[in-house]
Amino acid sequence: MVDLIITDSNHVDVRSAVDYTLDCAWGKEENDFELVVSGASTIDAGAYIYIDGSECGGVVDAMEDQLTAGVSTLTYSGRTWHGVLANKILEPDRGRDYLTVSGTASTVIGSLISRVGLDGVFDAVDSPTAGAQTIKSYRFDRYTDCYTGLRKMCEANGLKLRLAYASGRVNIWAEPVAHYGDAIDSDLIDFDATRTWRKPNHLIGLGKGDLAARVVVHWYADAKGNVSQTQSLRGVDEITQVYDYSSAETAELNQKASEKLQDLQSEGEVKVTVHEDSGIVFDVGDTVTARDNLTGITVNATISKKIVKVSDGVLSVDYGAE
Numbered sequence: 590m591v592d593l594i595i596t597d598s599n600h601v602d603v604r605s606a607v608d609y610t611l612d613c614a615w616g617k618e619e620n621d622f623e624l625v626v627s628g629a630s631t632i633d634a635g636a637y638i639y640i641d642g643s644e645c646g647g648v649v650d651a652m653e654d655q656l657t658a659g660v661s662t663l664t665y666s667g668r669t670w671h672g673v674l675a676n677k678i679l680e681p682d683r684g685r686d687y688l689t690v691s692g693t694a695s696t697v698i699g700s701l702i703s704r705v706g707l708d709g710v711f712d713a714v715d716s717p718t719a720g721a722q723t724i725k726s727y728r729f730d731r732y733t734d735c736y737t738g739l740r741k742m743c744e745a746n747g748l749k750l751r752l753a754y755a756s757g758r759v760n761i762w763a764e765p766v767a768h769y770g771d772a773i774d775s776d777l778i779d780f781d782a783t784r785t786w787r788k789p790n791h792l793i794g795l796g797k798g799d800l801a802a803r804v805v806v807h808w809y810a811d812a813k814g815n816v817s818q819t820q821s822l823r824g825v826d827e828i829t830q831v832y833d834y835s836s837a838e839t840a841e842l843n844q845k846a847s848e849k850l851q852d853l854q855s856e857g858e859v860k861v862t863v864h865e866d867s868g869i870v871f872d873v874g875d876t877v878t879a880r881d882n883l884t885g886i887t888v889n890a891t892i893s894k895k896i897v898k899v900s901d902g903v904l905s906v907d908y909g910a911e
Contacts, residue, residue: 590902594641595626598633600757607902611638613645613669616873616894616909620672620736622647624665632665639754645897646754648673669758670711670752672713674736677705678731690728694722694748694763698739702761705735711752716764724763740874749874769869769877786816789853790822791829794846796837804839808846814854816847855890855911871895871908 592605604838606626622645624638632638632649639646650667654747668676679701681688690697715721727742743750748763788810796804809820820827830853832846871877871892878889894909 591640591899591904593624593626593899594637594639594886595632596637598635600637604630609899611645611899612896613647613898614894614896615644615669615671616860616892617911619894619896620669620675622667622669624649625662631663633823637754638665638667640899642753642755644670644752644754644895646670648866670754671736673707673710674705674739675734677707677735679705679733679735679738681731687731688728690729690742691724691726694724694743694746697724697742698761698763701735701739710759711761712758714760714762715749715761719764722746722763722765724748733911743816744874748870751872767872767875769871769875787828788855789824789828789830791820791827792832792846792853793849794834794842794849796834796839796842804837805843806839806843806846808843808850810850810854814851816851818905870906877910 590607593609593611594605595603597603606628608627610625611622612624614620622638624632625909626632632652634649634652636649637646638649647669648662648667649665651665653666655662655664679688690701695713695715698709702708702711702713717760723750724742724746727745729738729742739750743763744766746763747766751764752759752761754760790810792808792809792849794804794806796806798804806818807820808816808818809822810816811821813902832849834842834845837845873892873895875892876889877892890910892908893911896907896909898907
């Protein structure tokens with residue numbers, strides 16, 4: 590059985606639940622949860638729900654009351670801890686174009702948490718398993734949300750962002766990305782993989798200015814997905830898209846257009862399901878190699894979403910990868 594702890598609106602533990610259904614997701618796009626608890630007790634607005642010592646939990650923001658044949662079903666929803674971060678924006682300092690950081694990961698993350706006013710909820714700590722990590726000089730996108738910014742900062746330094754609720758606080762830290770390749774027995778995971786052989790390989794970036802005075806840059810990808818300003822694929826093999834970033838000067842437009850084209854070179858999309866008895870646990874940011882021996886298809890993907898579900902006391906985990 591997996592106990593769910595429920596607090597009051599002051600975030601003091603008031604009870605635990607074992608008979609409940611929980612759907613909790615975090616990573617790309619989804620950072621929320623939905624909860625149905627059996628019994629007559631209600632949950633306060635703004636309460637915390639969490640599985641102790643895990644990344645699964647968040648803040649209750651809404652309730653739906655369904656009354657059918659005299660029986661009331663209460664469905665609670667809200668932001669996961671990741672969603673709390675995603676609802677804060679990292680702004681540059683006044684008079685500065687960008688926010689730039691460097692230093693020990695726990696110090697950098699702590700300063701960013703404080704910057705967005707969440708130091709009353711989160712504690713930045715060193716990795717419990719890997720110790721202190723280092724963030725090399727990193728420049729955030731302008732006005733990015735805090736969760737996306739933290740994840741991209743970690744990714745640029747070969748790290749992944751981790752969170753866990755314990756003793757009334759959400760611990761947050763960075764640790765090295767794990768790479769799962771041939772070490773995984775293919776019998777332990779199922780995957781649904783889409784392989785795209787020819788992807789957009791010519792990106793025309795449009796920046797500041799109007800008509801003939803507008804800033805225009807061209808970026809190309811070759812057959813191996815390498816991005817540069819040299820074209821190698823032409824004719825029917827050339828697939829062109831426009832990237833509109835109307836506020837950008839040439840330097841910024843070149844950076845963003847090259848990053849965008851590199852993102853488009855992803856080998857494919859993968860949905861990974863890990864068998865419950867496998868003992869394998871991925872985190873958002875880890876990489877995995879999925880292979881089907883029949884077709885020979887191998888897709889290298891990064892875990893971008895984690896979905897935890899609890900029903901009838903049984904916890905299951907699904908992953909999205911790209």
